Amino acid sequence: MSDAVRVVITGAGAVSPLGRGVDALWSGLLAGRSGIRRLERLDLTGLDVDFGGQVPNFDPSDLLEPKQVKRLDRFTQLAIAATAEALASAGLPARFAPGRDAEATATIIGSGLGGATTIFEQAAVFATRGAGRISPFLVPASIGNMASGEVAIHVGAQGPSFGVVSACATAGHAIGEAYEMIRRGDADRALAGGSEAALHPVVIAGFNNMRALSRSGSAAAGGDPAAASRPFDAGRDGFVMAEGAGVLLLERLDLALARGATPLAEIVGYGATADAQHITLPAPGGWGAVRAARRALAKAGRRGSEIDHVNAHATSTPEGDKAELDAIRTILTETDSADAARAAAAATPLRATVSASKGALGHTLGAAGGLGAIATLCAMRDRRVHATLNLEAPDAAAAGLDIVAGSPRDQEVRLALVNAFGFGGQNAALLLSRWEGR
Numbered sequence: 001m002s003d004a005v006r007v008v009i010t011g012a013g014a015v016s017p018l019g020r021g022v023d024a025l026w027s028g029l030l031a032g033r034s035g036i037r038r039l040e041r042l043d044l045t046g047l048d049v050d051f052g053g054q055v056p057n058f059d060p061s062d063l064l065e066p067k068q069v070k071r072l073d074r075f076t077q078l079a080i081a082a083t084a085e086a087l088a089s090a091g092l093p094a095r096f097a098p099g100r101d102a103e104a105t106a107t108i109i110g111s112g113l114g115g116a117t118t119i120f121e122q123a124a125v126f127a128t129r130g131a132g133r134i135s136p137f138l139v140p141a142s143i144g145n146m147a148s149g150e151v152a153i154h155v156g157a158q159g160p161s162f163g164v165v166s167a168c169a170t171a172g173h174a175i176g177e178a179y180e181m182i183r184r185g186d187a188d189r190a191l192a193g194g195s196e197a198a199l200h201p202v203v204i205a206g207f208n209n210m211r212a213l214s215r216s217g218s219a220a221a222g223g224d225p226a227a228a229s230r231p232f233d234a235g236r237d238g239f240v241m242a243e244g245a246g247v248l249l250l251e252r253l254d255l256a257l258a259r260g261a262t263p264l265a266e267i268v269g270y271g272a273t274a275d276a277q278h279i280t281l282p283a284p285g286g287w288g289a290v291r292a293a294r295r296a297l298a299k300a301g302r303r304g305s306e307i308d309h310v311n312a313h314a315t316s317t318p319e320g321d322k323a324e325l326d327a328i329r330t331i332l333t334e335t336d337s338a339d340a341a342r343a344a345a346a347a348t349p350l351r352a353t354v355s356a357s358k359g360a361l362g363h364t365l366g367a368a369g370g371l372g373a374i375a376t377l378c379a380m381r382d383r384r385v386h387a388t389l390n391l392e393a394p395d396a397a398a399a400g401l402d403i404v405a406g407s408p409r410d411q412e413v414r415l416a417l418v419n420a421f422g423f424g425g426q427n428a429a430l431l432l433s434r435w436e437g438r
Helices: 022-031 066-071 074-089 116-129 138-142 146-155 170-183 201-209 253-258 284-300 318-333 338-347 365-382
Strands: 007-016 105-110 189-196 244-252 265-274 309-312 353-356 415-422 426-434
Touching: 007 022, 007 074, 007 170, 007 253, 007 365, 022 365, 074 146, 074 189, 074 244, 105 146, 105 170, 116 138, 116 201, 138 146, 146 189, 170 189, 170 244, 170 265, 170 365, 170 415, 170 426, 189 365, 244 253, 244 365, 265 284, 265 365, 284 318, 284 415, 284 426, 309 318, 309 365, 318 415, 365 415, 365 426
Parallel strands: 105 189, 309 353, 309 415
Antiparallel strands: 007 244, 007 265, 189 244, 265 426, 415 426
């Protein structure tokens, strides 16, 4: 296939701490609702963190039999639910009939930690009850590719199927690689995104002990969980763990139009880079993120100054948010000098708006890029961008950038950048263009 092949998004599905479904996600973001609350049914004894972003009242029984629910890890269940919504919203059947459609449909759905909860629960069984009590479903439930594998089984997709793992950049990479797969002719359509369900005491302890998590919302500190995730705010003290899934249905434009589908947006660029710098800290100035965005822009034949809106990764960590602010400023001004860009932006505010969804959602790790992309699709559709929850005193590094705070804003979003970054210095950038019927 040539570079003339165009790829559009025709469906989207979400499960998030704001509820099940894209409507729950978007209405919650617009209303400034928080999905962060005290964690229930978890023994968090000895931890400084007792809150996170749980999907409320998730029940997959409309899609899965009781035996399936029992053997599938929660991250896979969330992925199946998001996929079902994506297919329905795209006007496609819940399951592909054998033949061309099935064979040309890829499933590229990743997870940062996979079935971590299943692993730790079964490790406890081994320690207390012995090897003979380990579930025979331990391995197929926990390995990271099982969201893709089980989704493929569930919907009858027989094209390429594998999981992407790049920590919190996972969904961004999954969507981007699916886009490239369609462009080169290895699939006609793809279900792509990320899913995560790792709210387990061991995982929380691991992030907490590396000082990555916010502690400000804990009961011991007398804090409010809903106010703990503070992207770009000077008072931020770490991210808030959350679970969720975001899945998109990508299609070749010509085939989508031929079946009468109305695209939600077009993917016009994708970039991926490595910082090659540090296992957790971003490169100074966010230069890995800058290079990823520039690659996406180059593929699209666009300039950073044309971007209307940025859905920021913005996890609410001190160093991560600062590096992303530097990166966004550099891209929007299209300069090779971060210092010059900062000076210019301080004098003249940039026209593009920036929103960070994690103030309301917390950090859904491997699913974050998928949910960020869906929020961006909704902004394009409704011509409205959501506010960044809990942003009260912007970091000094945000000077000159138009970060939406307080309340949503009406805006035409024709070209948008979606950022996704992960531990290991992994960066993904997606460039989305609003569908204008051409």
